[in-house]
Amino acid sequence: MSNQKPYLGEFEEFVLLAVLVLGDNAYGVSIRDLIEQETGRSVSFGAIYTTLDRLKTKGYVSSRQGEPTQERGGRAKRYFKIEGIGETALREAQSARNRMLKLTKLRPTWQT
Amino acid sequence: MKDELRGWDPYPLKQKGEGEPVYWDEGHLERRERFKDLIRPAELPETARGLGGKLRRTREARGISIAQAAQSTFIQARYLEAIERGQIENLPGGLYTRRFIELYAQFLNFDGRAVSRALLPGTTVSELIKDSFSGVVNYNSGRASSTDATETKLPRLGEVLLYYFLSEEERDGFIGDVEETYSVIEVKFGTRAAEIFFYKEILNSMSPLLARFIARVILAMLNEMK
Numbered sequence: 001m002s003n004q005k006p007y008l009g010e011f012e013e014f015v016l017l018a019v020l021v022l023g024d025n026a027y028g029v030s031i032r033d034l035i036e037q038e039t040g041r042s043v044s045f046g047a048i049y050t051t052l053d054r055l056k057t058k059g060y061v062s063s064r065q066g067e068p069t070q071e072r073g074g075r076a077k078r079y080f081k082i083e084g085i086g087e088t089a090l091r092e093a094q095s096a097r098n099r100m101l102k103l104t105k106l107r108p109t110w111q112t
Numbered sequence: 113m114k115d116e117l118r119g120w121d122p123y124p125l126k127q128k129g130e131g132e133p134v135y136w137d138e139g140h141l142e143r144r145e146r147f148k149d150l151i152r153p154a155e156l157p158e159t160a161r162g163l164g165g166k167l168r169r170t171r172e173a174r175g176i177s178i179a180q181a182a183q184s185t186f187i188q189a190r191y192l193e194a195i196e197r198g199q200i201e202n203l204p205g206g207l208y209t210r211r212f213i214e215l216y217a218q219f220l221n222f223d224g225r226a227v228s229r230a231l232l233p234g235t236t237v238s239e240l241i242k243d244s245f246s247g248v249v250n251y252n253s254g255r256a257s258s259t260d261a262t263e264t265k266l267p268r269l270g271e272v273l274l275y276y277f278l279s280e281e282e283r284d285g286f287i288g289d290v291e292e293t294y295s296v297i298e299v300k301f302g303t304r305a306a307e308i309f310f311y312k313e314i315l316n317s318m319s320p321l322l323a324r325f326i327a328r329v330i331l332a333m334l335n336e337m338k
Contacts, residue, residue, distance in 0.1 A: 028289030045289050046317025049282050050324045063281075068288070071295045078285025 008093040014039065015051045016090055019061055020082045027066065027077045052080055060086030163230055164198035170220045171196075185219045187212050200231060214303065225303055277321040290314075 008016065018034045019026040028045055031052075035043050055061045066077035082090075171181060182189040191212050194202040203209040213231055214224035278286050290313055298306035 028285055029292050032289075042316075044313060044316035044320065045286055046320040049278070049286055049317075050320040053279075053282070053324070063285075065284070068284075069292075071292055072288035073291040075284045075288030075291060077288060078282070 008089050009051075011047065012051055012055060013090065013093055015048060016055060016060060016082060016086055019052075019080050020087070020090065024079070024081075026080045031080070055086065058085075058089075059083060060089055161198040163227060164196045167217065167220055167222070167227075168196040170222075174220075181216070181219065185215050187216060192216055195231075198231070210303075211307070228303075277325050 014035050015031060018031045022030050022034060028048060032043050032045065032048055035041070035048075052061060052063070056063060061080045061082055063078050063080050066079045068074050068076040171178075178189045178192055181187075181192055185192070191203055194200070195213055195216055200209060203212060210228045210232055213228040217227035218224035290310065293313070294306045294310055297309050
């Protein structure tokens with residue numbers, strides 16, 4: 001990935017943003033809840049995990065095993081954390097979007 | 113089941129009075145497996161027998177026959193009888209075991225969830241997933257009706273695929289997440305809603321997991337061609 005410009009898919013962007021927002025508490029359930037709450041789409045764990053897998057391959061996030069709890073049937077959580085290169089990719093994606101938005105008559109919603 | 117049959121095992125694992133298991137001949141274990149339905153457990157858990165008996169007495173006190181109960185609950189009579197006798201092992205397995213017990217208990221105005229909890233302590237999503245591997249034979253023979261079959265075929269397949277398409281590392285996180293959401297929904301909206309969530313979740317998760325799997329296979333093939 002070193003010689004290539006970081007690239008982010010749309011859903012990858014949401015997942016990465018969620019990981020960034022949630023900080024230390026970013027795991028499957030919280031990521032899904034946040035995305036569903038903020039975008040209003042229903043998201044499956046399958047989609048989230050395959051996306052996180054891709055982001056991990058790109059080096060944008062890292063993961064660690066958390067503590068198992070009773071309500072999880074004794075299974076450990078897998079926590080995700082955003083990496084520096086992930087934040088760069090996120091900023092890059094946002095600014096590319098903003099540049100293109102400027103070319104249209106659309107304005108970002110917070111400016112209308 | 114007659115009580116004098118309790119403990120009857122035509123293919124015992126070991127001979128009486130000896131510490132080491134002794135198999136009668138090479139086909140012994142195979143026959144034991146084939147005729148495992150004939151083997152009666154020596155002791156049933158007290159709760160299963162007691163609760164089952166309670167359900168039976170309640171039904172009889174109301175003058176409802178097994179056939180009538182089967183008609184009202186849409187559960188086969190033999191399963192209802194199995195519940196009343198506490199023979200959980202004769203139920204179709206997986207979610208069905210739990211659902212049948214709950215429905216039948218509710219039909220008799222018991223707290224369905226409490227009864228199924230007592231009869232099947234600690235049934236969790238991971239166990240349901242495990243069940244879909246071990247319980248296949250059981251499950252096919254126990255299929256109740258055609259509607260039954262359409263309802264369950266896909267999710268079953270889904271559970272198995274889900275298990276194979278998740279990497280070792282993801283498995284705990286993923287299944288734990290499903291489990292956590294399942295219990296949250298169960299507390300808030302009941303078991304029915306939680307089960308619906310569970311199957312929906314597996315179906316919805318299939319397409320991204322399958323897509324990733326196919327992509328990996330193709331990539332591996334391309335690498336081989338180089």
